[in-house]
Every structure is written in C-alpha cells, then in structure tokens.
Amino acid sequence: MRGDQLARQWQLIQRLARSRAGLGLDQLADDLGCVRRTVYRDLDALMYAGFPVISEKRDGRVYYRFVETFDLGDVPFSTDEVMALAFGADLLRPLEGTLFHDSIASALEKVRSSLGEELTLFFERLGESFRVRPGPHKRYAEYRETIQSISDAVLSRTTVSIRYFTGRSGEESTRRLDPYHVWYRGGALYAIGWDHRSGEIRTFAVDRIREIESTPEHFAPNPDFDFERYTASSFGVVAEQAVHVSIRFSEKWATQVRERTWHESQQLRTDDRGGTILEMQVGGTEELVSWILSFGPGAEVLEPPALRDEVAETLRKSLALYRV
Numbered sequence: 001m002r003g004d005q006l007a008r009q010w011q012l013i014q015r016l017a018r019s020r021a022g023l024g025l026d027q028l029a030d031d032l033g034c035v036r037r038t039v040y041r042d043l044d045a046l047m048y049a050g051f052p053v054i055s056e057k058r059d060g061r062v063y064y065r066f067v068e069t070f071d072l073g074d075v076p077f078s079t080d081e082v083m084a085l086a087f088g089a090d091l092l093r094p095l096e097g098t099l100f101h102d103s104i105a106s107a108l109e110k111v112r113s114s115l116g117e118e119l120t121l122f123f124e125r126l127g128e129s130f131r132v133r134p135g136p137h138k139r140y141a142e143y144r145e146t147i148q149s150i151s152d153a154v155l156s157r158t159t160v161s162i163r164y165f166t167g168r169s170g171e172e173s174t175r176r177l178d179p180y181h182v183w184y185r186g187g188a189l190y191a192i193g194w195d196h197r198s199g200e201i202r203t204f205a206v207d208r209i210r211e212i213e214s215t216p217e218h219f220a221p222n223p224d225f226d227f228e229r230y231t232a233s234s235f236g237v238v239a240e241q242a243v244h245v246s247i248r249f250s251e252k253w254a255t256q257v258r259e260r261t262w263h264e265s266q267q268l269r270t271d272d273r274g275g276t277i278l279e280m281q282v283g284g285t286e287e288l289v290s291w292i293l294s295f296g297p298g299a300e301v302l303e304p305p306a307l308r309d310e311v312a313e314t315l316r317k318s319l320a321l322y323r324v
Helices: 002-018 025-032 036-048 079-091 099-113 117-128 141-156 227-232 251-259 285-293 305-321
Strands: 053-058 061-066 158-166 171-185 188-195 200-205 209-218 243-249 267-270 276-282 299-303
Touching (some): 002 025, 002 036, 002 061, 025 061, 099 141, 141 188, 171 200, 171 227, 243 251, 251 276, 285 299
Antiparallel strands (some): 158 171, 188 200, 243 299, 267 276
16 A cells, blocks of 8 residues: 555665665565565665665675765654644645644644655655545635634633524524534534523534624633533534434445444444344434435434424425425
8 A cells, every 4th residue: 555655665764864884675674574675666766756875785785875964854753643644634624724724734834844855755745645535514714713713712711792693593693602612523613602692501603603702701611511421412513402213224325324433322233124223312303304314215214203204394395396
C-alpha cells in the first residue's frame, strides 16, 4: 500500500540521517523489515525526490548515506502523525474560513516552514496519500465572527444575547444563552447550553444565529449536565425523550445496515426472511423519519406505533405530490 511505502521511506530517511558512516542494503532491509530490492527502490525514490543520497564502496560492500552537508533537523513528528494532521485538516474542510480549520492549517504550515525543501515535498506526498471528500455540509466562512464569539463565550463562561431564527416555525426570537459546548455533528455546528428563555438545556444551530452579543454576566455550568448523556439519546441533533424503536430492513439493505453503527444503543438480529431488524433507544423523531425514508421500500417501522404512523403519513403526502 502507498501509505506503507511512504512510512517505510520516512524510516529510511531517519536511519540514513543518523548514520554518517553509511548503511548497507542488508542492514537497511533488516531494519525496515523488507527485501534488498525494496530498499534499493526506496533509495532510488528518495534520490529522485531530491534527497542527497550517495553511495560509497568499502571492503567490497556498498554503503548509503546523505552528503555531510545535509541536515535533517529536528522533526518531532512520525509519518503517522503527519498523515493524521493532514487527514484532520481535510476532515475540517467544511469549516474552512473558521478558526477551527484555519488553526490546524496554520499548524501544518508551521511544520512545513521548519523543514527543508526535500522534506517539505516528502511530507506533501504523505498528506496526499489520504484524502477526504466531505459529504453535504454547510459553509461556515460567513459565520466566522459568530463562531468566534460563541467559542470565546464557552471558554470564558460568559452569557451571550442572541437573535435566533427557528427553521421549523420561520420565527426569530431574542434569547440569553449560557453556552456550554460547541458541537460539530453531521456537517453542521451547534451551540449547546442553558437557554434562559425556556429554562432548559437547548441546542442551537450556529448558522441560524442572526446576531450575537456578549453580556457582562458570567455563568457556572450546571454540575448535573453531562454532554455524553445529553447527546446519547438523540438519533441526530434534537434531544428528545428516548423511545424503543424497531425497524426491519430488507435483505437488499441488510449488509449495509449491519456494517455500521447507527446509534450506541443499537442491537441487530436477522429475521426469517433474510432481512435485518435494528432496535435502538433513541429520540429525535423528525430526523429519524427522514433517515428511514432514505431507504425507500427497504425499511419498515415495527415500533413504536406513533413512529410507524408518522412515516406512513409522510409517504401518503409524498404520493399525493405525484397524484398517485
């Protein structure tokens, strides 16, 4: 695999840099756990990439080393760490233009600036070996100031005043919020905290915050609030009372359903028709209905009756659009 090749070449670079006398093919092959031919190809690849590798013949054997003027410098990262940094930067591409994406991009730039030309090119190859293509997501560059304000309030535990647009009702409201957490879920950013207006912990979509202003007030988070417990019951983002849900998936979808973890509480079993029955303890009916409908006729709600009726009603309305 390409990742294994690059990791091995990085180990080869480190060994050559530590040995001013040079190393033979046999020793390098033993150190790297490969055959001599592989080491030779890796050496050739390094020379092609611009690394100043030279060979010397002594006592009938060939030794490889870097020229004496080459200094690898102090590189505090392994190949796995560099690839993870680059992979993480790709994962945060939906947040491009915000402090989260820009900060990791800045960290990577600092790594690159501390390297010589040869290592810079090598690490670019490492980063290009693992790529991410984000799914549907919101663009947050235009909400940079809002994200910064929310993040500052979370860290300083400062109450903020927000003007918030509710998508379902289409209404705007002014609220005072004690933000506990910034949460990234499903390609979107949310602020979770104590909503003074409702007197409850609520979740707010960052991109629906029309205005935000810091107040002189500071807050202490509710010691009984647990982020993991708060988010565990929800199927998506909306935190509601969890109910027992049972869904049957046809044989066509059974493999895909069994291969993934849809919720921490899930349990799977096979029915007598080759399908899969998924059982969960979840809340968030609206998000759950949309997910179930994405499987078309391949998913049937068995329990609870209220969810089954809601899915059926949604399907009836959809059919009416096509005059079926």
